[in-house]
Amino acid sequence: RKEVEQDPGPFNVPEGATVAFNCTYSNSASQSFFWYRQDCRKEPKLLMSVYSSGNEDGRFTAQLNRASQYISLLIRDSKLSDSATYLCVVNLSGGSYIPTFGRGTSLIVHP
Amino acid sequence: DGGITQSPKYLFRKEGQNVTLSCEQNLNHDAMYWYRQDPGQGLRLIYYSQIVNDFQKGDIAEGYSVSREKKESFPLTVTSAQKNPTAFYLCASTSNGVEAFFGQGTRLTVV
Numbered sequence: 001r002k003e004v005e006q007d008p009g010p011f012n013v014p015e016g017a018t019v020a021f022n023c024t025y026s027n028s029a030s031q032s033f034f035w036y037r038q039d040c041r042k043e044p045k046l047l048m049s050v051y052s053s054g055n056e057d058g059r060f061t062a063q064l065n066r067a068s069q070y071i072s073l074l075i076r077d078s079k080l081s082d083s084a085t086y087l088c089v090v091n092l093s094g095g096s097y098i099p100t101f102g103r104g105t106s107l108i109v110h111p
Numbered sequence: 112d113g114g115i116t117q118s119p120k121y122l123f124r125k126e127g128q129n130v131t132l133s134c135e136q137n138l139n140h141d142a143m144y145w146y147r148q149d150p151g152q153g154l155r156l157i158y159y160s161q162i163v164n165d166f167q168k169g170d171i172a173e174g175y176s177v178s179r180e181k182k183e184s185f186p187l188t189v190t191s192a193q194k195n196p197t198a199f200y201l202c203a204s205t206s207n208g209v210e211a212f213f214g215q216g217t218r219l220t221v222v
Contacts (some may be wrong), residue, residue, distance in 0.1 A: 008151070032208050043201055043213040044154070087153065089211070096161055097142060097208040098169075103153035 003027065004090050006102035013109055017078045021105045023088030024070045032097070033064055035073050036087040038104065044087055047073075078109045113138045117202050117214030123222045124189065124196060132187045132217045134202035141206060143185040147171060148199040157200075160185055189219065197221050 006023045013019050025033075033050035048055060050062040050071045061074040071090075075082055088102040115136040124130045136143065142161050146154035156169030160179040174193025179185055185204075189196045197220050203211040 004153075006153075034210055041199075041218075043216050045213070046210045049210060091208060096159075097205055098156065098159060099144065099203065099205065099211045100156070101146075101154040103151075 004088055004100050004102040006088050006105045008103055008105060010106035010108050013078055013107070015078055015080060015109055015111055017109075018074065018076045019078060019107065020072060020074045021086055021088075021107075022070050022072050023090075023102050023105075024068075025088075025090045026069070027090075028066075028069060030069075030090045032091040033071050034089040034099075035060075035062055035071075036089055036101075038085045038087055040084075044101075047086070075107075078107075080109050080111065083107055083109045115202060115204055115212055115214040117200075117217050119217060120215065122217055122219045124219060125222060127191045129188055129190050130219070132189070132200055132202075132219070134185045134187065134214055135183055136185075136204045136212075136214075137183060138204055138206070138212060139182070140204035140212075141182070142204060143179070144203045144205075144211070145169075145175070145177065145185070145187045146201045146203065148201060154201060157187065 003026045035047040036044040037047045038044040050064045054063040059076045063072045085104040087104045089099050118133045144159040145157040158177040160166035176188045200217045202214045205211045
């Protein structure tokens with residue numbers, strides 16, 4: 001079983017749609033969680049951190065469910081510019097911080 | 112401005128040749144990491160270093176070597192023992208478990 005799992009997609013949605021991604025992790029001792037965005041042939045960039053209480057940044061909402069060991073990302077009112085790969089990142093070691101990545105979920109927003 | 116610099120952006124390696132990828136950061140981060148990304152895949156950890164003069168193998172360390180003589184620098188050598196080195200290589204750094212910052216990556220191709 002992989003340590004961090006994501007549905008690779010692609011998710012193909014029209015502009016204005018709401019889309020949600022989930023990511024599951026295997027280590028219950030994991031302490032910090034993030035969503036990154038990666039554009040084609042570029043480095044990943046932080047989209048948002050994920051807190052136990054959930055957090056929202058404009059059209060983006062991230063949530064953490066520790067009991068079921070998953071995090072989610074919700075994108076409302078999708079824009080063409082949201083087209084990218086979204087990577088789930090989990091600190092799995094607890095002691096030493098080692099960012100562990102899911103394989104990413106591809107989002108394509110079309111007109 | 113603070114950040115991580117990787118060089119070169121593109122690198123071509125002949126069969127049997129060792130090559131070294133540079134990674135420099137001026138963020139004063141203690142921890143640095145090397146990842147490999149293949150097309151359509153997530154990031155896989157090659158090596159990481161939590162402190163100067165110390166480093167640990169990641170999930171796919173075979174055929175690679177690193178050094179951490181200075182806090183700012185974490186070069187990666189791809190040796191001839193790495194049989195399938197063509198990939199996108201990403202260097203990252205963190206401080207105290209907050210988000211990872213990435214360099215722009217090095218795209219290595221075997222010719």
